[in-house]
Amino acid sequence: MALTLGLIGYPAKHSLSPWLHSAFMDQVGIDGTYTIYETSPEALPSQLSKLKENGVDGFNVTVPYKQTIMEYLDEVEHAAKNIGAVNTVACRDGKWIGYNTDGIGYKQSLKDSFPSLFTGQKNVLILGAGGAARGIYYALSQGEFPKVDIANRTKEKAKEFLSLKEKQIETNILDYAEAERTLSQYDLIVQTTSVGMKPNYDQQVIDLTRLSKVSIVSDIVYQPIQTKILEAAQNRGAQIHHGHAMLLYQAQAAFEIWTGKQVQVDSILLDLEKRLRGD
Numbered sequence: 001m002a003l004t005l006g007l008i009g010y011p012a013k014h015s016l017s018p019w020l021h022s023a024f025m026d027q028v029g030i031d032g033t034y035t036i037y038e039t040s041p042e043a044l045p046s047q048l049s050k051l052k053e054n055g056v057d058g059f060n061v062t063v064p065y066k067q068t069i070m071e072y073l074d075e076v077e078h079a080a081k082n083i084g085a086v087n088t089v090a091c092r093d094g095k096w097i098g099y100n101t102d103g104i105g106y107k108q109s110l111k112d113s114f115p116s117l118f119t120g121q122k123n124v125l126i127l128g129a130g131g132a133a134r135g136i137y138y139a140l141s142q143g144e145f146p147k148v149d150i151a152n153r154t155k156e157k158a159k160e161f162l163s164l165k166e167k168q169i170e171t172n173i174l175d176y177a178e179a180e181r182t183l184s185q186y187d188l189i190v191q192t193t194s195v196g197m198k199p200n201y202d203q204q205v206i207d208l209t210r211l212s213k214v215s216i217v218s219d220i221v222y223q224p225i226q227t228k229i230l231e232a233a234q235n236r237g238a239q240i241h242h243g244h245a246m247l248l249y250q251a252q253a254a255f256e257i258w259t260g261k262q263v264q265v266d267s268i269l270l271d272l273e274k275r276l277r278g279d
Contacts, residue, residue: 003032004054005258008047008069009062012038016272017060020251023268028261032057039065048072058090058258060251066100066131073098082164083134088254099257102132103139105250106220110188112249113241114216117188123147125179125186127205128193129158132220136192143167149186151179151206176206183210189233191219196227204229213237220246225276244272 003025007017013036021034037059039047044065051059061069066085070076073086074095080086086098110117124145126133129152141148141164151174152158158173165171174182183189183206195205201224208229211217217233222243230240252265 003030003259004035004056005032006035006037006051006056006059007062008037008039008044008051008059009065010038010040012036012062015062016247016275017251019275020248020268020272021255023271024252024255024263027263028259030259030261044068052096056091058088058254060254061087061089063131070098072096079103079138082166083138085131085134087135087250088257090257099254100135101250101253101257102246103135103137105248105253106136106190106246107139108253109245109249110218110241113245114239117216118144121146122187123185124149124188124190125174125183126150127176127179127189127191128152129154129161130192133190133192134161134164136190136220137161138164140190141165141167141169141171143169145188146170147172149174149179151176180206180210183208183215184212186212187215189215189217191217191221191227191229194221196224196229197221198223202228204232208232208236208238211236211238215239216241219243222247222276225273242273244276245269248272 007015018034025032066087069086076098080098080100083100085100088099088101090097122145124140126137147170149172150158150161155173193205195203216239218241219227219230220243221227225242233240248265248269
């Protein structure tokens with residue numbers, strides 16, 4: 001029987017997930033489909049009922065439903081429960097089980113590109129305190145990094161992240177002006193907001209004047225693939241990490257949850273980059 005997968009969100013029709021998961025299925029020799037279910041908030045309950053009736057094998061969840069979906073699930077995996085968001089649902093034995101692969105996907109993309117980050121005592125700064133930042137903070141606060149600070153426009157929202165900590169690491173809550181002044185102390189800066197996303201190409205969330213040349217600047221935005229903050233970091237001599245890698249690795253983690261099969265992503269990563277650059 002063919003595997004039936006999909007994505008639910010609003011908006012969602014321009015998602016690259018069908019292309020990614022088709023590539024995964026081709027690689028491991030699985031027959032299946034991946035369908036986008038672009039669903040308005042008022043239509044969400046009926047759409048989820050249809051998915052259950054049709055016996056879908058699994059689906060991804062994107063904005064604005066990563067929190068809402070949790071009330072429809074039978075079980076939520078430990079990390080997703082702590083993060084407070086689900087982006088992957090597996091359907092097993094009539095039960096819907098929620099997972100969050102955003103953080104682990106991001107972390108794996110970092111390890112593959114910059115393995116040296118995970119040696120020694122490296123400090124991290126996360127810019128933004130939204131849903132994606134929660135998953136990334138949770139993944140990066142598991143003990144490899146002694147300090148993972150969070151900067152946000154409003155400190156109150158960022159303070160909620162302190163409840164996610166399960167390891168003895170240091171976390172300071174900053175506003176963006178404070179982050180700019182202390183930027184040189186961080187080995188990794190992770191931009192998790194929508195600032196700089198298409199069509200607002202010319203925006204960046206903080207100024208990088210005090211950025212160290214040995215730092216790595218990462219942006220989870222992937223449209224455009226080369227954001228303003230990445231361009232600014234590169235101009236200052238820093239290394240950069242593009243957002244499309246997180247997109248790919250979180251999809252890889254979801255596919256493994258659904259199928260139990262690991263896929264090789266090197267060639268797919270190159271194809272994804274070409275696709276995003278319009279080559």
